[in-house]
Amino acid sequence: MAPAVTDDHAVQAGLRSTTFVVPLKTDTGHNKENLIGYKYEKEAELQGTEKITPASFPNYLPVWDNETERYPPLTLFEHYDHGKDADPSFPDLLPKSVAQVDDITPFIGTEVQGVQLSKLSQAGKDQLALFVAQRRVVVFRDQDFASLPIQEAVDFTGYFGRHHVHQTSGAPKGFPEVHLVFRGIDDHTGAKFLEQRTNTITWHSDVTFEKQPPGTTFLYVLDGPSTGGDTLFGDMVQAYKRLSVEFRKRLHGLRAVHSGIEQVNASLNGGGIARRDPVTSVHPVVRTHPVTGEKALYVNPQFTRYIVGYKKEESDHLLKFLFDHIALSQDLQTRIRWKPGTVVVWDNRLACHSAVFDWEDGQRRHIARLTPQAEQPYETPFEN
Numbered sequence: 001m002a003p004a005v006t007d008d009h010a011v012q013a014g015l016r017s018t019t020f021v022v023p024l025k026t027d028t029g030h031n032k033e034n035l036i037g038y039k040y041e042k043e044a045e046l047q048g049t050e051k052i053t054p055a056s057f058p059n060y061l062p063v064w065d066n067e068t069e070r071y072p073p074l075t076l077f078e079h080y081d082h083g084k085d086a087d088p089s090f091p092d093l094l095p096k097s098v099a100q101v102d103d104i105t106p107f108i109g110t111e112v113q114g115v116q117l118s119k120l121s122q123a124g125k126d127q128l129a130l131f132v133a134q135r136r137v138v139v140f141r142d143q144d145f146a147s148l149p150i151q152e153a154v155d156f157t158g159y160f161g162r163h164h165v166h167q168t169s170g171a172p173k174g175f176p177e178v179h180l181v182f183r184g185i186d187d188h189t190g191a192k193f194l195e196q197r198t199n200t201i202t203w204h205s206d207v208t209f210e211k212q213p214p215g216t217t218f219l220y221v222l223d224g225p226s227t228g229g230d231t232l233f234g235d236m237v238q239a240y241k242r243l244s245v246e247f248r249k250r251l252h253g254l255r256a257v258h259s260g261i262e263q264v265n266a267s268l269n270g271g272g273i274a275r276r277d278p279v280t281s282v283h284p285v286v287r288t289h290p291v292t293g294e295k296a297l298y299v300n301p302q303f304t305r306y307i308v309g310y311k312k313e314e315s316d317h318l319l320k321f322l323f324d325h326i327a328l329s330q331d332l333q334t335r336i337r338w339k340p341g342t343v344v345v346w347d348n349r350l351a352c353h354s355a356v357f358d359w360e361d362g363q364r365r366h367i368a369r370l371t372p373q374a375e376q377p378y379e380t381p382f383e384n
Contacts, residue, residue, distance in 0.1 A: 040184035045364070052185045052364060057146055057222040060368055062170025062180045064273050071165065071276040076211060079161055079375045083129035083216075083291040093120065093127035108136040108235035108351065109334035117343055118144055118156060125159050128345065129216050133292050137233045137346035137353075139336055145220045145343045146368070150175050153220075153370065160216040161372030164207060167260060167275050168267035172368075176275075181355070181367040190361045200357035203234060203326055204302035205348045206371060209260035211281050214348040215374025221338045223366040228359030231336045231344070234352045236296035238332045239325060240286060245384055251297075252382040254285040256319075258303045282308060284379035285322075289349055296350045297322060298377060326352060338367070349374060 045061055048054035055061060094101055098114040110131075117140055120128065132138050145153055154163065154177055163177040171178050193200065206214050219231075240248065260278040268274055285307070287298040301323045307315040335356075336344055346353070348371075359365060 040182070041186050044186055045184055049185060052362070055223060055364065055366065057366070059150065060146075060172045060178070060180065060222050060366065062182050063173045064170050066171055066174065066176040070274070073276060073279070074210060074212075076376070077162055077373075079212065079215070079373065081129060081215065081290050081374065082126045082160065083133055086126040086130035087123065088130065090127045090131055092124035093131055103135070104139075104334045107238045107332060108233060109139070109336070110135040110137075111139045111141065113141050115140060116144065117345075118148060118152070122159075129160060130291060132216055132345050133289060133347045133350060136235050136237070136351040137334065137336065137344060140343045140345065141339065142341045143220065143343045144341075145218075146222050146341070150178065153218075153368075154178070157218050157370040157372055161214075161374055162212075164210070164214060164371040164373050165275065166207070166371075167264055167278060168272055177370065179369040179371060181365070181369065183363075183365045185362055185364050187361065190357060190359070193357070201232070201327070201354045202302050203232075203323070203352045203354045204300040205236075205298070205352045206369075207260065208283065208298070208300060208303045209258040209263075209279060209281055210373065211279070212373045212376050213283075214371045216345065216372055217348050218343060218345055218370045219367060220343040221340065221367050223364045224338045224340075225359035225363035225365055228356065229338060229365045230356045230358075231338070232354045232356060233334050233336065233346060234326055234329065235332045235350070236298065236326070236352055237294045237350050239329055240295055240297045242325075242329065242332070248286075249382055249384075251285050252379065255282050255308045256285050256299055257282055257305045257308060259305045260303070280305075283377040286379055287349060287377040288380040289347075290375055292350075293380070294350065295380070297326065298349075299323070300326075300352055349377070 040062075042061060045055045046058055093099075094112070094115065100113040102111045103109070104111060117128075148156075150172055154175060157163070164179075165176045166179045169179050170182065171180055206217065243251070257280055259280045261280065264274045264278040283298055285297070285299055286295050288295055299319060299322050301319075304319060306312070307318060310318065
């Protein structure tokens, strides 16, 4: 997850490009999406200013030199979802004696207090996978996650799948598995960006262009602005259910192309990196969750390019309807405010999200994501 502050016209236009084209590097400024080409003053972050305190977790400041050679292509692997092994009464995750559980909305979002994620047993982790699938996004407050040695956080989240290494973003030194969402105290691009756009919202599920996109995903705050910088989440199961029976029936069997090409091109054009050659993947428009069996819409305006077998105008028309349906269904959304010690766990297969880039320029927003990959998206037969 990253604030949608890239003006990637290829993405917005839904171009049907399947070729990796490296554009000439020009002085285009900083493209902020996923830290593409982002530059910051490390000493300023370490020392702070009169108004902004030093970085709370300097070990999490981003670097781009975790490797000297490009990564090979990702290979397929067999994923096992531990939610299949979970006790659905959640005795190890949500013990009644200590857990305070508050559903934020009827469909999506739950806030939990009194539970320390880092202390969960294996049974508790299994139950976490199931609970997050059921509630789409779960907010845990007062966590010690950010204070753990980074390797411990990596090991904990690795239980839920193979770690994804982002193709362009910065990461803590020595830990390329950690994707960083970072806007430093020298960042003053918010106002300039909004001179060209009316809003900063870009709904997406993370890196859906991969053959095996993420499942149970972890996001934890390191530093945040005094107000603003929240994250929106949308329930793609309910978005699917809201459609008419005949429309849902028509969506089944459709497949769409998801592309990571534009993200890499934007990175290289902005002076950033590409850890490996970008890929495109074809995924069902409606996917099935391997544990709950629920069906969810699986398209997003950031990475979904076109419907296979449709002419351009047909594909554009259908995708625009689905994108608008996702964005405008505010009764299927929840908004998470970041506070110190917050860890958000969500299921990237069943929820989409967007950061809200609305905080005052000059304040630091520093968040870490660990992104276990899941199974290849698949679809089960239509059921009314």
